[in-house]
Amino acid sequence: MRKVSLMGLGKQIRMQRLFAHPSHNLCSIAIDHFIGYNVGLPPGLRHTGKTLDAIMSAQPDAVTMHKGIASSLWGRYAGQAALIVQTSAVRADDSAMVELVTVEEAIRLGADALAVAAFLRGSAEAHYIKVVADFVREGAKWELPIICHVYPRDAQNNVVYHPEDIAWVVHCMVEAGVDIVKVPYCGDPAAHAQIVADCPVPMVAAGGPKQPTLRDALNVLAEAVSVGVRGGTVGRNVWGSADIPAAVRAYKAVIHDGVSADEAVRLSGAVD
Numbered sequence: 001m002r003k004v005s006l007m008g009l010g011k012q013i014r015m016q017r018l019f020a021h022p023s024h025n026l027c028s029i030a031i032d033h034f035i036g037y038n039v040g041l042p043p044g045l046r047h048t049g050k051t052l053d054a055i056m057s058a059q060p061d062a063v064t065m066h067k068g069i070a071s072s073l074w075g076r077y078a079g080q081a082a083l084i085v086q087t088s089a090v091r092a093d094d095s096a097m098v099e100l101v102t103v104e105e106a107i108r109l110g111a112d113a114l115a116v117a118a119f120l121r122g123s124a125e126a127h128y129i130k131v132v133a134d135f136v137r138e139g140a141k142w143e144l145p146i147i148c149h150v151y152p153r154d155a156q157n158n159v160v161y162h163p164e165d166i167a168w169v170v171h172c173m174v175e176a177g178v179d180i181v182k183v184p185y186c187g188d189p190a191a192h193a194q195i196v197a198d199c200p201v202p203m204v205a206a207g208g209p210k211q212p213t214l215r216d217a218l219n220v221l222a223e224a225v226s227v228g229v230r231g232g233t234v235g236r237n238v239w240g241s242a243d244i245p246a247a248v249r250a251y252k253a254v255i256h257d258g259v260s261a262d263e264a265v266r267l268s269g270a271v272d
Contacts, residue, residue, distance in 0.1 A: 010143025014112045015179065017082045018145070019202070019230070021061055023256040026204055026231035028062040029055050029238050029248060031069065032086035032115070035096055044239030049073055051239050056080065058248035062112070064233055067101045070109050078110065084147065084233075085109055087135070088117035093157045094124045099131065103138040113145040113180070115233075120169045121153045129176055136177040145179040149206065149233070159184065163191035170199055182206055182233050185224040193227035207234030214247055214270050218261035222254045231255045246270035 007015065018026055031044075031051060044051050052073055055063060062082035065074070070085055085106040087099045099116070106114045116135050118128035132148050139146045150173050152165035166186045173181050181199060184206045186192045196203055205224040211217035217237035224232065234251055241247035250268035253259050259267065 008143045011145055011179070014082075014143070014145050017112045018062055018084075018180075020082075021256050023258075024230070025225065025255045026062060026202075026233075027060050027248075027252050027255045028064050028082075028084060028204070028231070028233040029060045029251075030064040030086070030207070030233050030235035031055070031239060032064050032066050033235050035089045036091055036117075042240060044236075044241075044244070051244065052077070054244035055238065055248055058245040058252070060248050060252070061231075064115055067105060067109060070111075074109075082112040083110055084113045084115050085111040086115045086117075088115070088149070090117050090119065092119050092151065092153060092159055094119070094122070097124065097127070103135065103142055103144055107142050107144060111144065113147050114139060115147045115149055115182075117149040117151075118169075118173070119151050119153050119157070119159075120172060121165070122155075122157060129172055132173060132178060133176045139179075140177075146177075147180040147182055147204075148173045148176070148178040149182045151184060151206070161186050163188050163195065166192070167195045167198070170195055170203065174199060174201060180204060184208060185220050185229070189223060189227050192224065192229070196228035202230045203228075205229045205232040207232055207237050210236040210240050214241060214250060215261045215265050218250055218254050218264050221251060222259075222261050222264070225255055225258060241270075243270055 064084040087101045150169045151159045152169045154160045163186045181203045238247045246268045250264040253264040
């Protein structure tokens with residue numbers, strides 16, 4: 001039976017740009033973290049122009065950034081990769097809960113998608129779900145895909161990785177109508193494979209906290225991809241690397257070629 005898409009043409013085109021690689025997976029690099037860490041500006045974010053140049057030299061599929069970085073730095077790379085505009089400036093403890101860009105602004109910047117972050121569980125859970133749903137509703141008017149970067153929390157507002165919590169937040173975002181879910185890998189291959197199987201929209205993995213080595217970080221994505229995750233959006237473990245282009249190449253090898261972390265490090269020329 002022929003598969004019928006319920007998306008309008010504009011959204012189909014933008015989704016195809018995001019997943020244009022023959023693997024049908026997405027390797028997006030995020031430089032959108034300025035407020036979320038609440039730890040000042042590490043070099044990879046402070047020197048944003050140099051960092052973006054290094055990232056783009058390795059040709060990722062997409063870059064995720066806030067509107068100011070896009071408007072000031074993305075012009076020289078326009079059309080070379082998909083642009084994902086991040087709207088959220090949020091923290092897991094809810095001390096920051098603001099949105100910085102509208103769907104119309106993202107469209108005017110040439111975005112292929114808009115990313116919105118949500119921390120679920122806790123007293124602000126309904127607020128985050130409504131914010132996401134509002135962006136989904138507005139995005140539909142402009143045929144703009146909405147990607148939700150969603151994270152479950154415990155009672156102390158720490159991000160958690162239990163399979164049931166990951167499944168919960170994924171299901172909430174599917175019910176809110178997002179086009180792509182970005183969520184942490186739970187660490188249990190069988191459980192995560194079931195979460196992927198139950199998710200009717202593409203799921204990509206969060207790059208996660210900064211790991212001791214690039215190989216450690218790649219292992220997370222390699223295992224996630226092996227159970228059906230459609231790639232990842234990676235920040236700290238790329239722009240925090242001593243060799244940013246090599247880190248991007250290594251992630252591309254894991255995401256698009258399905259190689260092991262060890263092989264990806266070897267192929268990329270990274271010094272782990």
